[in-house]
Amino acid sequence: MNFNLKEIYAHMGVFALCIAWTLVAFAVASLAVxxxxxxxxFRSRAASRHFAGRAGPLLAQQQxxxxxxxxxxxxxSHLAMMLGGxxxxxxxxxxAPAGKLGAVELTRRDLVRINERITxxxxxxxxxxxxxxSVAPFVGLLGTVVGIIEAFAGIAKEGSGGLxxxxxxxxxxxxxxxxxxxxxxxxxxxxxxxxxxADALLxxxxxxxxxxxxxxxxxxxxxxxxxxxxxxxxNSADVVSxxxxxxxxxxx
Numbered sequence: 674m675n676f677n678l679k680e681i682y683a684h685m686g687v688f689a690l691c692i693a694w695t696l697v698a699f700a701v702a703s704l705a706v707x708x709x710x711x712x713x714x715f716r717s718r719a720a721s722r723h724f725a726g727r728a729g730p731l732l733a734q735q736q737x738x739x740x741x742x743x744x745x746x747x748x749x750s751h752l753a754m755m756l757g758g759x760x761x762x763x764x765x766x767x768x769a770p771a772g773k774l775g776a777v778e779l780t781r782r783d784l785v786r787i788n789e790r791i792t793x794x795x796x797x798x799x800x801x802x803x804x805x806x807s808v809a810p811f812v813g814l815l816g817t818v819v820g821i822i823e824a825f826a827g828i829a830k831e832g833s834g835g836l837x838x839x840x841x842x843x844x845x846x847x848x849x850x851x852x853x854x855x856x857x858x859x860x861x862x863x864x865x866x867x868x869x870x871a872d873a874l875l876x877x878x879x880x881x882x883x884x885x886x887x888x889x890x891x892x893x894x895x896x897x898x899x900x901x902x903x904x905x906x907x908n909s910a911d912v913v914s915x916x917x918x919x920x921x922x923x924x925x
Contacts, residue, residue, distance in 0.1 A: 692816035696856045699805045703860040706798040710867050720750035759784045777889050795871045806861035813853020820846025
């Protein structure tokens with residue numbers, strides 16, 4: 674039999690076909706995750722740029738309620754999700770009766786929880802790529818082993834040997850291994866590509882969170898200043914402008 678993929682596919686057994694279609698499903702799943710993540714990162718980048726341009730002046734003018742409303746209108750931006758949620762917590766705790774923990778400390782703790790949710794959202798689906806990249810070669814190898822066993826079982830049944838008797842069966846088995854590698858290698862590359870972008874995004878958000886907390890602490894310090902001193906407002910626009918404020922989104 675000549676090396677023809679159509680003929681090899683036609684001669685595959687039931688088990689080999691199941692392995693081949695499983696690998697095809699792996700490939701489709703990895704591609705779906707890859708393009709979905711790229712879309713999410715690109716959309717977050719564009720939305721964060723828009724939000725940063727609007728939020729900077731609002732923070733500078735201490736229009737905090739307007740900032741919360743602006744963040745609620747940019748749900749696709751991870752930056753808006755973090756700063757809007759943090760400011761909403763700060764405003765609610767500032768207006769509530771004083772407790773053991775101040776509004777700034779409660780906001781800091783809430784931002785940690787928000788950051789955990791954002792991290793889970795940014796890395797959503799990455800486990801699929803990691804699983805495909807690690808499992809697909811072994812799935813293909815399983816198909817090869819079973820295919821070779823079937824080829825030698827056929828020799829024993831027919832009572833004839835030689836290279837010509839087993840070459841077709843071995844070729845069918847090795848095609849499954851090749852398919853497994855063709856699925857696994859791109860999955861590993863896509864996982865590494867997306868991991869780099871996700872790490873860059875999360876680092877930018879961590880910097881934005883730190884600068885946002887600096888702004889809240891400075892503002893709280895101004896409120897405790899001695900009467901008669903003029904208000905000293907920090908350069909609040911830096912909270913959403915420094916280092917791009919997650920708008921680069923890892924240059925995705």
